[in-house]
Amino acid sequence: MQTKKNPAPVDVVIIGAGAGGATAAKVLTEAGLTVVGLERGPWLKPEHASGDELKYLNRNFIWQDPKLKPRTYRANDQEEAVITNFSATPQVVGGGTTHWGGMVPRMTASDFKLRSLHGDVPGASLVDWPITYDELEPYYTRVEWEFGTSGLAGANRWEGRRSRGYPTKPSPLSQIGRTFATGMDKLGHSSFPMPQGMVTEPYRGRKPFSENGFWQQYPDPGTGKSSTLISFIPDAINTGLYDLRSDCYVSEILVGTNGRATGVRYQDENGYEWVQEAKAVIVAGGGIETPRLLLMSKSAQFPDGLANSSGQVGKNATFHQYSFSVGLFDRDLRDPLYGWSGHYMSGCSFDFYETDESRGHILGSLIFPSMLGHPVNWSFPGRPTWGSAAKDADRELFNHSMKIGILLHDLPVESNRVDLDPTVTDAWGLPVARITHTPHSNDYAQERWQVQKNGEILQAAGASKVVPVNMERITGNTSHELGTTRMGNDPSTSVVDRWCRTHDVPNLYVFDASFFPTATGINPALTIMANTWRCADRILQVDRHTWS
16 A cells, blocks of 8 residues: 655745736745745646637636536625636746736835725725835835836836836837827826836846737746746745745645644545645735635634635725727728737826716726737637638737726725625635625726727727727636735734734734735736735745745
8 A cells, every 4th residue: 555645844834826816936946945836727838839819818728617626606795606718817837927928017005095085985895005106116126126017117107206227128019009199199197108017128038029910818838928937936946945846735724722823634646645744835826816715714614714814805906807998990091000010008097097077987097908819819809700701800900909908997896795605615625716796886986987088099099990899797817817806904804914924823924815805996916016025025024934
């Protein structure tokens, strides 16, 4: 009979190898701590990357398989939850940074103090962050330079103070980016190159990225696109102190009789179950999988789920719905836009980001132009879907259309949440995440106003036809999952403290966007990495000395 011996204990076990998990691994191992990383998905190699649309967009190559790893959704407690591929996010080494568009603008100073600015909004659970932009700024800078980014410092007039510029110059505007800038300029608005997670010139041995539209939702076979797969993970591995194990599914965080985390239980790719002991546990599985794991980790000490004495685990979920207006340009009057050429999103604006209550709502969002989709998967409202008419539409419309989209800065609502589905299980027999979510009325007002404004910008840019595409519900189409283990100073109303350490378990941390007290109107990855670095520094300076 074969005997099995659990692996040796380490200082820290990190669940997930995406933006938060890989950043923590880099910082902690470079300071001398031993770290095991457990990633649920596979470890891709450069040869796995390509511009194959069917492979990536239609056949779930890097995405969670909804048959094996389903989720359920309902709008409210009265509805029956249905199985849906809500907020599909790559479960691979590198996490969301393998598929992302690489948009890395910083949060604004106002994002950290929304309750102070707007008070109690009926129906919402608005709070201030327990940290400020100034506390995070040095870590924004550190990540931008260590990770490899591009941009134009000072171009965003709404940005807070900046201690340093970007390490590489911004990418050139695509034809779509130039058309967007033209429309903005005609209406008296400002735009600037999108800050991006990539290098546009040789940087630390890396080569610039290929200027093409096959970027969003594709891994990069080269070194131009910044991802934790090609940056922070190799940094951590090179220390000799990071043991990253792929295809490992964590089912429970273990706690001792003293209420401290002792490690995790997981299953490897061969179906064997192991226990990895550690002095501390960091969870970085994302805003859906992290609360799911905490809620599954029940015990006599934590009957309602781990770190959930407040009852707040999974609540206040926000998801950044992506909505847009589509513009069609007359092919006899306009040059082609060539959506497949140049970076997927090469321009943006913050002119509608800060609150202007004359618009009929609070908050605002980043806006940015892009093509309507990659050639096989692109679509135009009303486009024929079959036969010669579809082929004619592809020839006539693909290169003469674009959209301007938003990232909805959605309000947190306590009843919008992630919990465990009582009846649906995954392929491993574990309860799946159930999402309950109805947008706040301010979300609808903000989204409709901005989509209409984006249509006006397209008209100013020369579009002959504009079609608004508004949301009916939150779909998770951005893969941004925020707020489900809220950070705060009060243990009765939050899950983690200002250092992202859970109030209930002093050696258990959350380092993904679950900690966001409120959403933002921008992509969260840069803030996840910057805040992780800030909290990891605290671990090194203070917490590690308290671990038994």
